[in-house]
Amino acid sequence: MGRSFGSGEFLYLLKAIPWTLLLSLGALVGGGIVGLVIAILRTAPSAPLRWLATGYIELFQGTPVLMQLFVTYYGIAVLFDIQVGAWPAVLTAFTLYSGAFLGEIWRGSIEAIPRAQWEAAACLSLSFPKQLWLVILPQAARISIPPTVGFAVQLIKTTSIAAIIGFVELTRAGQLMTNTTFKPMIVYPVVAALYFILCWPLSLLAQRLEKRIDASLGVKQHFSGV
Amino acid sequence: MNYVFQFNVVWDHFPELLAGAWLTIRLSASAMALGLCLAVLCAYGKSAGPKLVRRLVAGYIELIRNTPFLVQIFIFYFSLPVIGLRLTANTAALLAMTVNLGAYASEIVRAGIEAIPQGQVEAARALGLKKLQIFRRIIIFPAVQTVYPALASQFILLMLSSSVVSTISAVELTAITNSLQSTTFRSFEFYFVATGLYLAMALGFRAGLSSIYWVVFQRGRAASR
Numbered sequence: 001m002g003r004s005f006g007s008g009e010f011l012y013l014l015k016a017i018p019w020t021l022l023l024s025l026g027a028l029v030g031g032g033i034v035g036l037v038i039a040i041l042r043t044a045p046s047a048p049l050r051w052l053a054t055g056y057i058e059l060f061q062g063t064p065v066l067m068q069l070f071v072t073y074y075g076i077a078v079l080f081d082i083q084v085g086a087w088p089a090v091l092t093a094f095t096l097y098s099g100a101f102l103g104e105i106w107r108g109s110i111e112a113i114p115r116a117q118w119e120a121a122a123c124l125s126l127s128f129p130k131q132l133w134l135v136i137l138p139q140a141a142r143i144s145i146p147p148t149v150g151f152a153v154q155l156i157k158t159t160s161i162a163a164i165i166g167f168v169e170l171t172r173a174g175q176l177m178t179n180t181t182f183k184p185m186i187v188y189p190v191v192a193a194l195y196f197i198l199c200w201p202l203s204l205l206a207q208r209l210e211k212r213i214d215a216s217l218g219v220k221q222h223f224s225g226v
Numbered sequence: 227m228n229y230v231f232q233f234n235v236v237w238d239h240f241p242e243l244l245a246g247a248w249l250t251i252r253l254s255a256s257a258m259a260l261g262l263c264l265a266v267l268c269a270y271g272k273s274a275g276p277k278l279v280r281r282l283v284a285g286y287i288e289l290i291r292n293t294p295f296l297v298q299i300f301i302f303y304f305s306l307p308v309i310g311l312r313l314t315a316n317t318a319a320l321l322a323m324t325v326n327l328g329a330y331a332s333e334i335v336r337a338g339i340e341a342i343p344q345g346q347v348e349a350a351r352a353l354g355l356k357k358l359q360i361f362r363r364i365i366i367f368p369a370v371q372t373v374y375p376a377l378a379s380q381f382i383l384l385m386l387s388s389s390v391v392s393t394i395s396a397v398e399l400t401a402i403t404n405s406l407q408s409t410t411f412r413s414f415e416f417y418f419v420a421t422g423l424y425l426a427m428a429l430g431f432r433a434g435l436s437s438i439y440w441v442v443f444q445r446g447r448a449a450s451r
Contacts, residue, residue, distance in 0.1 A: 058425075059425070062382075062386075062424070062425045062428040062429065063386065063421045063424045063425050063428070064386040064387065064389035064390075064400070064421075064424055065386070065387075066389045066390055066392075066400060067389060067400070067417060067420060067421040067424055068421070070413070070417040071414070071417045071418060071421055074413040074414040074417060075414055075418075077414075078229045078414045079229070081229070153291075153292065157292075157293065157294040157295070158294070160294035160295075160296045160297060161294075161296060161390060163296065164296075164390070164393055171294065171296055171297055171300075174297070174300070175300075178300075178304065183308075184300070184301075184304035184305045184308060185305045185308035185309065188297060188300045188301045188304060188305045189301065189305065191297050191300075192289075192293040192294075192297045192298070192301065195292065195294055195297060196289065196292045196293055199291075199293070200288065200292045203288070203291065203292055
């Protein structure tokens with residue numbers, strides 16, 4: 001009954017990890033660009049621009065990423081009359097998805113910068129783009145690092161959903177190996193362990209960075225037991 | 227673009243979509259209630275339990291938070307039957323959602339617990355209250371109130387991620403949409419409308435959770451004043 005789960009099967013799972021990482025990295029970079037635009041629009045002086053960005057965030061944070069994947073996959077085919085493969089569709093969907101989340105994270109970082117910094121920059125007669133680029137963003141970037149690393153963990157986990165439309169990354173590889181070996185009790189825990197090995201160090205890094213930034217900003221650490 | 231949109235096929239099947247959405251709502255609401263209980267238990271275990279319990283809870287939280295929900299569902303539905311635990315699709319989905327939410331929400335609840343001023347705990351201890359009494363009567367209520375917005379966001383994220391349980395043939399909204407689009411070949415239209423339904427459910431849940439907040443935390447306070 002089926003093959004056994006040996007080193008060959010394990011190797012097959014390992015070989016799928018680069019696809020998971022590549023997809024996450026691509027979505028992080030693409031989403032970073034979208035997210036920066038969204039974050040800036042969200043804090044822009046013009047109200048319609050703010051509404052536009054808010055609508056974008058509401059749309060992508062208010063619908064399941066799986067649905068976004070389906071709509072992108074079939075939407076590209078319908079709107080542009082071309083049949084695209086899984087890879088571009090998945091990358092587009094995850095880029096739009098992470099753009100919304102990063103936009104919201106970075107908006108928080110921008111708004112955490114004291115109002116006086118904007119006013120001081122305005123007093124130096126810097127234009128809005130210059131206020132943003134020279135004064136606000138460098139300070140906001142520092143605060144935004146821990147939650148961005150935290151989001152990277154979320155993104156790595158979310159890319160597993162690409163398996164549902166047949167894109168072969170770690171989870172899909174696990175499904176395929178289950179189908180050939182009939183050993184779900186071994187394969188899926190191994191897949192989970194591999195994800196854990198990818199995500200846990202990043203989670204710890206995010207926690208450590210957060211503590212360090214809190215300390216440098218003078219945020220009091222709470223230690224409380226009952 | 228020479229594609230003609232045909233949404234009337236979708237409207238013909240709209241009642242089926244609504245039936246799917248209803249299962250999504252029931253699954254999510256049950257998982258929210260059960261998951262919150264689990265979260266409070268874990269938060270208590272992690273802040274007041276013996277060392278072994280603390281370690282176990284910490285391990286559970288890290289394990290769930292660093293693995294994908296989809297893989298967790300597969301383990302509940304495909305792996306557990308191997309050791310004799312055969313669950314129906316809906317039970318497995320509910321269980322996976324509860325276990326997943328429990329881990330995330332317990333970290334949120336713990337943040338609320340840590341925000342309780344230490345003086346209140348000391349005062350309660352000085353009055354001779356026991357650990358469990360302090361937790362139940364002094365800590366948990368204001369702690370949950372403090373972090374309620376974060377909990378509500380997590381609940382809605384859970385509702386959205388429930389679309390993934392369609393992969394184990396729990397016939398909620400996504401699964402119904404999948405089967406309808408495969409028989410009618412109107413993929414884009416069906417997914418578009420289903421996405422709209424999810425958005426509506428997210429807004430509905432947000433409104434519902436806000437009114438729960440009002441009933442539980444605000445009204446009682448207004449009455450006691």
